[in-house]
Amino acid sequence: MAKYLSPEAKKKRTQRRRMRRMAMFACLAAFVLVVSWGIVSVIELFSPGEDTPLDLVINPTPATDQHSNDSLESEGVWSEHVGPVKQTINDFEIVSPDHRMLQLPENGSVDLSYFEDACFVGDSLTDGLRIYTSIENSVANIAKFVCNKNLTPKSFIEGVIPFDWGRKTQNGIEAIVEEDPDILYITLGTNAMTFMTDEQFLYYYDQMLTQLQEELPDALFYVCSLTPTTQAAAARRPIFAYDRLYTVNNQVAKMASEKGMHYINLHEVLAGDDGYLKPEYEANLGDGIHLKPAAYTQWVQYLMTHTVHDKDNPYIPGSPYYIG
Numbered sequence: 001m002a003k004y005l006s007p008e009a010k011k012k013r014t015q016r017r018r019m020r021r022m023a024m025f026a027c028l029a030a031f032v033l034v035v036s037w038g039i040v041s042v043i044e045l046f047s048p049g050e051d052t053p054l055d056l057v058i059n060p061t062p063a064t065d066q067h068s069n070d071s072l073e074s075e076g077v078w079s080e081h082v083g084p085v086k087q088t089i090n091d092f093e094i095v096s097p098d099h100r101m102l103q104l105p106e107n108g109s110v111d112l113s114y115f116e117d118a119c120f121v122g123d124s125l126t127d128g129l130r131i132y133t134s135i136e137n138s139v140a141n142i143a144k145f146v147c148n149k150n151l152t153p154k155s156f157i158e159g160v161i162p163f164d165w166g167r168k169t170q171n172g173i174e175a176i177v178e179e180d181p182d183i184l185y186i187t188l189g190t191n192a193m194t195f196m197t198d199e200q201f202l203y204y205y206d207q208m209l210t211q212l213q214e215e216l217p218d219a220l221f222y223v224c225s226l227t228p229t230t231q232a233a234a235a236r237r238p239i240f241a242y243d244r245l246y247t248v249n250n251q252v253a254k255m256a257s258e259k260g261m262h263y264i265n266l267h268e269v270l271a272g273d274d275g276y277l278k279p280e281y282e283a284n285l286g287d288g289i290h291l292k293p294a295a296y297t298q299w300v301q302y303l304m305t306h307t308v309h310d311k312d313n314p315y316i317p318g319s320p321y322y323i324g
Contacts, residue, residue, distance in 0.1 A: 099225060099246075099253035103265035109305045109319040115143040119181035121156075123191045124149035125227055125290065129300070130165075132293045137300040144179045146172070152192040153204035157211060173208070177215045184212065184219050185303070187266070189226035189248065190289055193239050202251050209259055220308060221261035225249045228271040230279065233288025240288070242275040262308055269302040270295060 120126050120139070126147040133140040148163050155161050156172030163169060176184070186209075192201050213221070226249055229240040238244075253263040270291070272278045281295035282288060291299075307313060 099249040099263065099265060102253040102257050102263050103225075103268070104222070104262045104306050104308070106305050107307055107309050107320075108313070109316045110307055111304070111314045111316050112137065112139065112142055113314045114304070114307065115139045115183070117182035118185060119144040119146060119176060119179045119183070120185045120187070121145075121176055122147045122185075122187040122224075123151045125190060126185075126187045128291055128293075128296050132296050135293045136297045137304065138296075139300055144181060146175045146179065150191055151188070152196060153188055153201065153208040154196075156208050157204060173211050173215065176212060181216070181219055183222070184216065185222045185224060185264075187224040187227070189252070190229065190240075190245075193226070193244070193248070194237075198244070198248055198251075201248065202255070205252065206255055209255065209261065213259060213261075221256070221259075222264050222303075223252060223256035223261050224264040225252065225266045227289075227291070228267050228275065228277040230282050230288035231274065231276040234276065236288075246275070264303065264306060266299065266302070269298050 118139075120129055120143055124147075127145070127149065129143075130140050130145045130147065132138060148161060148165075151161055151172070156176075159171065160169050161172045161175070167175075170178075188205065189201060196204075209221070209223070212219075226245050228242075228245065234240045234242060249265075249267070253265075256263045267275065270277055270281055277288065277291075278295075281291055281298075283290040283292050
């Protein structure tokens with residue numbers, strides 16, 4: 001039989017139970033605080049100080065021998081680097097290319113002697129660089145040329161190509177290799193767009209560049225964009241639409257970059273804000289493709305200011321990286 005408790009006794013028992021629960025909760029809270037403080041203390045003990053770079057903690061390396069640094073400086077290793085480090089491109093794959101992001105940036109300005117060991121390869125648009133000998137910054141009498149009208153990448157790898165300016169007819173790749181250039185400028189495509197699909201053009205271009213790289217492993221390759229056309233030409237013939245040239249140029253830039261070559265974006269100098277050829281650069285032929293001499297002056301000027309940095313380049317006095 002349960003023990004009888006008076007109302008006053010029941011009240012006191014309830015209060016004692018409440019006090020025990022409150023004491024238990026207080027002890028639990030104190031325990032949590034102590035554990036939290038301990039964890040924070042351990043983290044602070046093993047974390048780097050404010051002046052310690054995080055990468056040194058993640059990837060610690062032995063301390064550098066001060067004597068080694070001194071010996072490098074005394075041998076003039078550091079003093080050889082004037083201007084930016086020479087650009088190099090490693091093997092990689094570009095997933096979503098935009099040719100403007102892959103283009104070679106402006107990098108000082110060289111004089112025309114830079115092109116003495118260069119060979120320009122291309123179709124009638126490139127041939128304009130050879131034809132206009134009297135324009136400012138002409139490379140016509142300085143560089144070598146393997147170019148002619150209507151040539152395509154397929155022309156270069158699948159047989160002989162005809163020349164109508166005194167040069168013998170011969171295989172395109174062999175003609176380029178015969179010149180043994182130190183520098184190659186390749187500008188192909190706008191003419192080819194009239195009778196080749198994008199896939200055909202890019203397939204043969206890839207084959208051409210691969211063969212040339214195998215034959216001339218030490219040459220410096222500059223692969224130029226397809227040149228822009230006028231808006232009127234694109235309206236007459238949608239094959240010259242800006243969207244198409246933009247898409248193909250993206251793939252050309254991707255191809256060049258993945259091969260360790262350097263992409264030159266001629267749209268930056270020849271096209272207006274709308275992406276089409278500037279009207280003042282259109283030749284009198286009226287096709288919206290070919291260029292006036294003024295365009296070639298700007299073309300060469302652009303090449304002079306967009307070269308791969310090398311301390312031995314003939315930089316113009318007053319230009320960045322010039323050494324007198």
